[in-house]
Amino acid sequence: MTTPAPVRPGSTTPVLAIHGGCGAIPKAELTPGADLAARAALRRALDAGYAVLQAGGAAIDAVTEAVAIMEDDPVFNAGHGAALNRAGFHELDASVMEGTLGRAGAVAGARRLRNPVRAARALAETSDPLLLIGEAADDWGRARGLVTVDNAYFSTPSRREALDRMLERERQGTLQAAPERDKHGTVGAVALDTHGHLAAATSTGGYTAKPVGRVGDTPIIGAGTWADDRTCAVSGTGKGELFIRRALGHEVHARMLYQGASLAQATDAMVHVEMMDPELTGLGGSGLGGSGLGGSGLVSGAGLCAVDHSGNVALPYNTEGMYRGWISSQCVYVAIHET
Amino acid sequence: MTTPAPVRPGSTTPVLAIHGGCGAIPKAELTPGADLAARAALRRALDAGYAVLQAGGAAIDAVTEAVAIMEDDPVFNAGHGAALNRAGFHELDASVMEGTLGRAGAVAGARRLRNPVRAARALAETSDPLLLIGEAADDWGRARGLVTVDNAYFSTPSRREALDRMLERERQGTLQAAPERDKHGTVGAVALDTHGHLAAATSTGGYTAKPVGRVGDTPIIGAGTWADDRTCAVSGTGKGELFIRRALGHEVHARMLYQGASLAQATDAMVHVEMMDPELTGLGGSGLGGSGLGGSGLVSGAGLCAVDHSGNVALPYNTEGMYRGWISSQCVYVAIHET
Numbered sequence: 001m002t003t004p005a006p007v008r009p010g011s012t013t014p015v016l017a018i019h020g021g022c023g024a025i026p027k028a029e030l031t032p033g034a035d036l037a038a039r040a041a042l043r044r045a046l047d048a049g050y051a052v053l054q055a056g057g058a059a060i061d062a063v064t065e066a067v068a069i070m071e072d073d074p075v076f077n078a079g080h081g082a083a084l085n086r087a088g089f090h091e092l093d094a095s096v097m098e099g100t101l102g103r104a105g106a107v108a109g110a111r112r113l114r115n116p117v118r119a120a121r122a123l124a125e126t127s128d129p130l131l132l133i134g135e136a137a138d139d140w141g142r143a144r145g146l147v148t149v150d151n152a153y154f155s156t157p158s159r160r161e162a163l164d165r166m167l168e169r170e171r172q173g174t175l176q177a178a179p180e181r182d183k184h185g186t187v188g189a190v191a192l193d194t195h196g197h198l199a200a201a202t203s204t205g206g207y208t209a210k211p212v213g214r215v216g217d218t219p220i221i222g223a224g225t226w227a228d229d230r231t232c233a234v235s236g237t238g239k240g241e242l243f244i245r246r247a248l249g250h251e252v253h254a255r256m257l258y259q260g261a262s263l264a265q266a267t268d269a270m271v272h273v274e275m276m277d278p279e280l281t282g283l284g285g286s287g288l289g290g291s292g293l294g295g296s297g298l299v300s301g302a303g304l305c306a307v308d309h310s311g312n313v314a315l316p317y318n319t320e321g322m323y324r325g326w327i328s329s330q331c332v333y334v335a336i337h338e339t
Numbered sequence: 340m341t342t343p344a345p346v347r348p349g350s351t352t353p354v355l356a357i358h359g360g361c362g363a364i365p366k367a368e369l370t371p372g373a374d375l376a377a378r379a380a381l382r383r384a385l386d387a388g389y390a391v392l393q394a395g396g397a398a399i400d401a402v403t404e405a406v407a408i409m410e411d412d413p414v415f416n417a418g419h420g421a422a423l424n425r426a427g428f429h430e431l432d433a434s435v436m437e438g439t440l441g442r443a444g445a446v447a448g449a450r451r452l453r454n455p456v457r458a459a460r461a462l463a464e465t466s467d468p469l470l471l472i473g474e475a476a477d478d479w480g481r482a483r484g485l486v487t488v489d490n491a492y493f494s495t496p497s498r499r500e501a502l503d504r505m506l507e508r509e510r511q512g513t514l515q516a517a518p519e520r521d522k523h524g525t526v527g528a529v530a531l532d533t534h535g536h537l538a539a540a541t542s543t544g545g546y547t548a549k550p551v552g553r554v555g556d557t558p559i560i561g562a563g564t565w566a567d568d569r570t571c572a573v574s575g576t577g578k579g580e581l582f583i584r585r586a587l588g589h590e591v592h593a594r595m596l597y598q599g600a601s602l603a604q605a606t607d608a609m610v611h612v613e614m615m616d617p618e619l620t621g622l623g624g625s626g627l628g629g630s631g632l633g634g635s636g637l638v639s640g641a642g643l644c645a646v647d648h649s650g651n652v653a654l655p656y657n658t659e660g661m662y663r664g665w666i667s668s669q670c671v672y673v674a675i676h677e678t
Contacts, residue, residue: 097584101584101618102584103584104583108472108554109472109473127580127584128580129553129554129580130555130579130584131553131555131583132550132552132553133447133448133472133473133554134472134473134552136550139552210468211468211471211475212475212478213471213472213474213476213478213479214470214471214475215468215470215471216469216470220470220561221559221584221586222561222562222583222586223561226586240469241467241469244443244469244560244561245436245443245466245469245560246441247586250589250590251589251593254590254593254597255597258593258594258597258598259597279440
């Protein structure tokens with residue numbers, strides 16, 4: 001899995017696509033300054049990942065670099081700027097997967113890795129262990145030279161305010177009405193490299209006031225992250241528990257491989273049909289116990305970025321907006337809402 | 340997800356199948372006493388789970404009871420009798436999933452839950468959170484009345500001896516030659532209830548001398564555990580990292596749903612073809628960096644128990660033996676090697 005030499009790129013036209021979370025940004029509440037800062041950050045992530053691809057580098061390294069840029073940026077809910085759990089500290093999840101051999105790495109509940117995605121990338125080198133949790137993930141990364149920081153490094157004033165708001169809502173019993181931006185958010189990237197290989201990476205702080213120890217879909221290979229050179233690479237953002245229950249990433253792959261679905265068909269079906277299913281999201285009054293998943297349509301908020309082996313890109317979401325973008329030799333696209 | 344009243348079972352003929360780990364038992368090393376103890380334990384697990392089904396209970400409760408029996412039995416690598424990590428303590432993983440709404444629960448790296456599968460079952464009730472890790476899983480379970488114990492409760496003399504052997508092998512550089520029984524082992528159950536619903540549950544202590552914080556496929560919904568009423572319920576045992584990279588459980592489901600494969604075809608393909616793939620298992624000299632997955636054929640040891648919506652059972656394994664059994668109104672089957 002060594003990065004190929006920059007001077008000998010392959011013949012495939014590379015492409016990279018990213019997301020920075022969906023539903024997190026009611027248009028009316030996004031100031032011009034915040035809007036511009038977010039777009040600039042998305043562009044930096046695209047450029048960093050694409051530079052790897054242009055140099056003939058591996059898709060897995062391109063998605064790692066793109067996600068690391070978003071982890072370092074306080075705009076996004078990953079790394080610096082991550083959401084706080086209900087005890088007031090950060091637990092970070094990340095994963096990567098490459099599509100040739102299916103090598104993968106992941107960390108869950110990390111507390112001190114500045115860039116969780118880099119630990120996931122390092123674990124993917126052998127994929128054994130593949131997933132490390134808690135402080136063991138921090139220790140593993142530090143022993144291999146990855147940068148570790150105090151947990152407070154990840155905090156920003158706006159995330160602390162969001163936690164205060166969520167805990168106040170809990171006291172008042174109005175939790176379901178909390179805005180999406182306080183609930184979740186994730187960053188991710190997918191890429192097709194010049195050698196025709198695919199990869200995906202995802203990173204998150206979870207959601208504001210999440211239970212201590214709660215892990216969503218982000219570090220779950222097959223749910224929040226999947227890559228297979230035969231089909232596609234996928235990174236998801238939304239209600240992680242639902243993504244796990246539908247094996248989001250592997251389901252997109254399976255529909256393409258076994259049903260012959262296109263990338264657009266497979267991803268639209270997941271985001272606009274499966275994740276809107278009232279039985280799954282707990283909105284419907286099924287005869288099997290109902291409830292438990294909250295009574296708000298917001299729980300089905302979902303989006304993803306995906307690229308197939310031909311370089312087609314999909315960026316579907318079912319919320320008001322999704323930080324997103326993609327880049328190829330033909331185009332650089334960045335958007336938050338319709339544009 | 341409340342268990343239906345015992346007096347009103349449905350009309351489907353129920354069936355339950357279990358495994359207690361594969362490859363863990365070289366025939367020549369299994370004493371008659373150990374052989375009989377293992378068969379008796381398997382029978383107890385089958386009976387406990389089947390009693391739930393006979394009473395009209397839910398598949399998810401049947402698999403939970405069957406797995407809990409095996410967790411309590413020192414014969415198996417789960418709960419009491421679990422493998423020790425390289426630091427000399429136990430980190431336990433478990434998950435459950437039901438096939439009607441896809442509700443699921445899981446714990447990873449638990450240290451004090453006497454029956455990790457019961458915490459997974461309790462989490463499945465709302466599936467939100469779905470996965471809890473580390474001491475947070477213990478705390479969550481204890482707060483809900485589940486039995487917690489000192490970590491030393493899980494230790495047995497034979498597991499301590501196994502750890503000593505493994506650490507000695509590491510010092511001598513003969514780790515790859517370690518017997519399978521020191522490397523992994525998992526327990527699992529799948530069931531079809533009288534209402535036509537499917538469920539799966541899996542629990543493990545991982546493998547002897549595993550890195551602290553390492554998590555395998557057992558608590559990963561889509562890898563070690565999957566259930567969908569349209570197709571099947573699956574619980575896996577083997578090299579967890581490979582199961583994650585192939586999304587074992589969800590792959591079996593997808594082949595049945597989208598390819599029209601039978602349960603036997605889908606499960607045989609995973610155990611006898613996919614898990615023997617030299618590129619995946621690192622046995623082949625691929626051009627992509629090779630190694631990292633060990634140089635022994637033993638790393639591809641794999642098995643599973645599965646049941647489909649028609650009540651067909653599959654118990655494939657590619658190792659010398661697998662603790663296994665299944666039970667229906669027609670038959671009670673228990674085996675370790677060929678028989």
